[in-house]
Amino acid sequence: MKIFNTLSRQKEEFIPLEEGKVSMYVCGPTVYNLIHIGNARPMIVFDTVRRYMEHKGYAVNYVSNFTDVDDKIIKKANEEGVDPSVISERYIEECRKDMQSLNVKPATTHPKATQEIGGMIDMIQTLIDKGHAYAAQDGTVYFKTRSFKEYGKLSHKNLDDLRSGNRSLLVSGEEQKQDPLDFVLWKPKKEGEPFWESPWCEGRPGWHIECSVMSKRYLGDEIDIHAGGEDLIFPHHENEIAQSEAANDKQFAKYWMHNGFLNIDNKKMSKSEGNFFTVRDISEKYDLQVLRFFMLSAHYRSPLNFSAELMEAAKNGLDRIVTSVTNLNFLLKGVEEKETTQEEQKLIEEAREYVVKFDEAMDDDFNTADAVSVIFELVKFANTHVSEEASKGFVQAMKDEIVLLSDICGLIVDKKEEILDTQIEELIRERQEARKSRNFARADEIRDTLAAQGILLEDTREGVKWKRV
Ligand code: AMP
Ligand code: ZN
Numbered sequence: 001m002k003i004f005n006t007l008s009r010q011k012e013e014f015i016p017l018e019e020g021k022v023s024m025y026v027c028g029p030t031v032y033n034l035i036h037i038g039n040a041r042p043m044i045v046f047d048t049v050r051r052y053m054e055h056k057g058y059a060v061n062y063v064s065n066f067t068d069v070d071d072k073i074i075k076k077a078n079e080e081g082v083d084p085s086v087i088s089e090r091y092i093e094e095c096r097k098d099m100q101s102l103n104v105k106p107a108t109t110h111p112k113a114t115q116e117i118g119g120m121i122d123m124i125q126t127l128i129d130k131g132h133a134y135a136a137q138d139g140t141v142y143f144k145t146r147s148f149k150e151y152g153k154l155s156h157k158n159l160d161d162l163r164s165g166n167r168s169l170l171v172s173g174e175e176q177k178q179d180p181l182d183f184v185l186w187k188p189k190k191e192g193e194p195f196w197e198s199p200w201c202e203g204r205p206g207w208h209i210e211c212s213v214m215s216k217r218y219l220g221d222e223i224d225i226h227a228g229g230e231d232l233i234f235p236h237h238e239n240e241i242a243q244s245e246a247a248n249d250k251q252f253a254k255y256w257m258h259n260g261f262l263n264i265d266n267k268k269m270s271k272s273e274g275n276f277f278t279v280r281d282i283s284e285k286y287d288l289q290v291l292r293f294f295m296l297s298a299h300y301r302s303p304l305n306f307s308a309e310l311m312e313a314a315k316n317g318l319d320r321i322v323t324s325v326t327n328l329n330f331l332l333k334g335v336e337e338k339e340t341t342q343e344e345q346k347l348i349e350e351a352r353e354y355v356v357k358f359d360e361a362m363d364d365d366f367n368t369a370d371a372v373s374v375i376f377e378l379v380k381f382a383n384t385h386v387s388e389e390a391s392k393g394f395v396q397a398m399k400d401e402i403v404l405l406s407d408i409c410g411l412i413v414d415k416k417e418e419i420l421d422t423q424i425e426e427l428i429r430e431r432q433e434a435r436k437s438r439n440f441a442r443a444d445e446i447r448d449t450l451a452a453q454g455i456l457l458e459d460t461r462e463g464v465k466w467k468r469v
Pocket of ligand 1: 027028037039040042228232260261262263268
């Protein structure tokens, strides 16, 4: 399996630190609003990476944070006259709902910055003790960027170029920095802001230290993969490397993965530009599986332009797969239980080649665009070779393969038939009739059919009651 590593700017063979295991940290959203579909791109992309790793047999420890202390959260809290935690908790909840609709698996751990302040204070203290950080007079703590010799290795920036570019950026309040390149680890509280006690002042952490600390706590000093959108390469990830490696004296992450931007009219979608759609906006028009499919139709490192046409194309593409699986389900109910023929056996073997091709595409730096094309080829193969004369085993094998590959992409294509309330009540009436005429076999059969669909019957004095479980 090859991964493009931002650190080396090359595709590298993936060799985990520990055999059979993958530790992965993905920078999560700042929770002050509903997430937009740009934020959804890393969630979908890295969830797919995780699913593929799991398919390969790795046990994946996947950590993704919620940044729940930040200027924007505080601003919104002040506008609404509530505590910042009310805002962050509200949008964490909403974000979880969006993730579920996108079929993004919950992380193994979703730490929140405000729950990890103690760890941040400890790491900042270590950095001060090791001469990599210093406290200014007002209690602000800065990281001494030049003390970390490898600074710039991820973003491939040169410190002196950065310095000349940064000179004009020295703004008021920052004159206490020893060097304009130094960045904040801890800052003093301002009126109306949440704060925590620390050895330097009552205040709150800078953004970058969060991820260094949460990654260390939940995954250890060295991890396999650290990921996020490409806007995070500099300064966020560069600063994370400086903090973690200076504090722990170990290489922080072996592989750095970054997704390209989701654009609109070829400009990055972002809250600040106002050119965004929330995931919720899209859900009013489409099943969010369509959005997931749309995201996977491009390579994760390529920019992807959002448009109504591409969403329609994604909808049609996904429909093709879903329709094929629905047809196979329909056939499965009707076809005979008979031995698979030799010819069918051969076709099943042939179909396995699509799984191999799918894996090859995914092994090549998670080329989901090619992987999705393989699913289409498989669908075409199944549609061509399956008929009412086929054996159940053959139809099932075709269905299982399409569902397996779709599932690795996190696409739900096997739509369970929804049983309607009126259908349930009709069956219950039929069951009562059957019992009256002492046809208990039929009555039990109906009960079992309903149970298989998650419908539980309860015989009471007032009659039969039912509930979905
Ligand atoms: P934020 O809440 O802005 O910190 O972003 C959370 C995640 O979404 C980060 O990994 C960002 O890099 C990513 N992200 C934000 N906007 C976009 C976009 N337009 N396209 C792709 N990724 C994005
Ligand atoms: Zn981060």
